[in-house]
Amino acid sequence: MKRTFLAKRNLLLSSAGISWGFFALSGVMFVLLVRLFAPNIFWFILAPVFHGADTLAAQTHIVFSSFSDAAALTLQNEQLMNENAVLSNENQALIAKTNTLSALFSSPAIGSNKTSGILAGVVAHPPESPYDTLVLAAGTNAGIILGMEAFGMGGVPLGVISSVFDDFSYVTLFSAPNMVTHGWVGHANVPLAIVGSGAGVMSASLSRSANIMVGDMVFAPGPGALPIGSITRIDNDPTAPEVLLRVTPMVNLFSITWVVVRDTGIRLPNAFLIATSTL
Amino acid sequence: MIRGLLTLLTLSSVVFFPWQGTVILAIAASFVEPLVPLVAGIFADTLYYTPQAQTYALPIFSLYGAACAAIAFVVRSQVMTSIMKK
Numbered sequence: 001m002k003r004t005f006l007a008k009r010n011l012l013l014s015s016a017g018i019s020w021g022f023f024a025l026s027g028v029m030f031v032l033l034v035r036l037f038a039p040n041i042f043w044f045i046l047a048p049v050f051h052g053a054d055t056l057a058a059q060t061h062i063v064f065s066s067f068s069d070a071a072a073l074t075l076q077n078e079q080l081m082n083e084n085a086v087l088s089n090e091n092q093a094l095i096a097k098t099n100t101l102s103a104l105f106s107s108p109a110i111g112s113n114k115t116s117g118i119l120a121g122v123v124a125h126p127p128e129s130p131y132d133t134l135v136l137a138a139g140t141n142a143g144i145i146l147g148m149e150a151f152g153m154g155g156v157p158l159g160v161i162s163s164v165f166d167d168f169s170y171v172t173l174f175s176a177p178n179m180v181t182h183g184w185v186g187h188a189n190v191p192l193a194i195v196g197s198g199a200g201v202m203s204a205s206l207s208r209s210a211n212i213m214v215g216d217m218v219f220a221p222g223p224g225a226l227p228i229g230s231i232t233r234i235d236n237d238p239t240a241p242e243v244l245l246r247v248t249p250m251v252n253l254f255s256i257t258w259v260v261v262r263d264t265g266i267r268l269p270n271a272f273l274i275a276t277s278t279l
Numbered sequence: 280m281i282r283g284l285l286t287l288l289t290l291s292s293v294v295f296f297p298w299q300g301t302v303i304l305a306i307a308a309s310f311v312e313p314l315v316p317l318v319a320g321i322f323a324d325t326l327y328y329t330p331q332a333q334t335y336a337l338p339i340f341s342l343y344g345a346a347c348a349a350i351a352f353v354v355r356s357q358v359m360t361s362i363m364k365k
Contacts, residue, residue, distance in 0.1 A: 019282070019312065019314070020282045020283045020286040020312050020315075021282075021286060021312040021313060021314025021315050021318060022314060023286075024286050024290060024314065024315065024318045025314050025317065025318050025321075028290075028318050028321050028322045028325065029321070031322065031325055032321060032325045035325045035326075046294075046326070049294055050294060053294050053295045056295065124326065124327065127297035127298060127299070128293070128294065128295070128296065128297060128298065128327075129298075129326075129327045130298035130323060130327060130340060131327050131328060131329070131334065131335060132334075133327055133329060135326075135327075146331075162329050162331045163329045163331045170329045170331075172329065172334060176334040177334055177335070178334045178335075179334055196334070
């Protein structure tokens, strides 16, 4: 009787040898080990790849936008150039005023090369980053410590430093799920707890009687009241005593390229409590 | 060849594409390579997960990837068995 030979099937090892999945898993486990034991080296290797991805995205955007209406783009460009000229003039006037006041009160002049925080380039940002985190190309060597806050263009608070390496650091954005930030909203400065909803969006529940409107600004504490975002939608359930406010950040997190990191003194004590086991 | 391309494309998408694109590619790749969702999940968590942030207690993309890979293995084993029975 003729015996039929059937090759033993294995889900990991195909007949041609090691499967692509198994090969990729081995490679990723090696990458994970490098990330765990040498995170700084890991990010030094990965940072150029992320910069390449950003450049590719920008070039793709340019190609696709070139298909849109050229006349409208020219008009918009002209309008933006005018706005830029006005803002530059205002900026020069404000710098002159600051220098005059500094000289008057005998305090050191604030030069254009001095910043009130640490300027850090963004290596990775949402939507590639699924946890609503930013990876910054600055770490403890640049003076960044756990608990500092990251600010975008215009001094908009974005998030908190949650992990620091020698030359890189992670920022957990205020929009990260389960991230709670206390602030206030509207002209009446109604206090509220802003909860991250993921994908760069935040939400907050507030009493219906607060009379909050779409477009009202939401502020977070810092050096003064800092605009964190604006109300873009109000979900109104007639059976509930509260309304759900949808808050969109002031800065587009999906195309952010740099942030300023500085210590606001608000979240630092909490970070010490987390980092220090003796407390 | 298509298996290798799908595996590499899924891993590249973790860096180059929004994470929703990675999820779609990983699920598509799992039909031919069941381990790819797990690999993509581990790679995404390697890049972006920070336990110190306290927003997620567990690396959810690795867990979801493992679950998807397990489902793919079960489905493939069932399909293979039915083919062998014939």
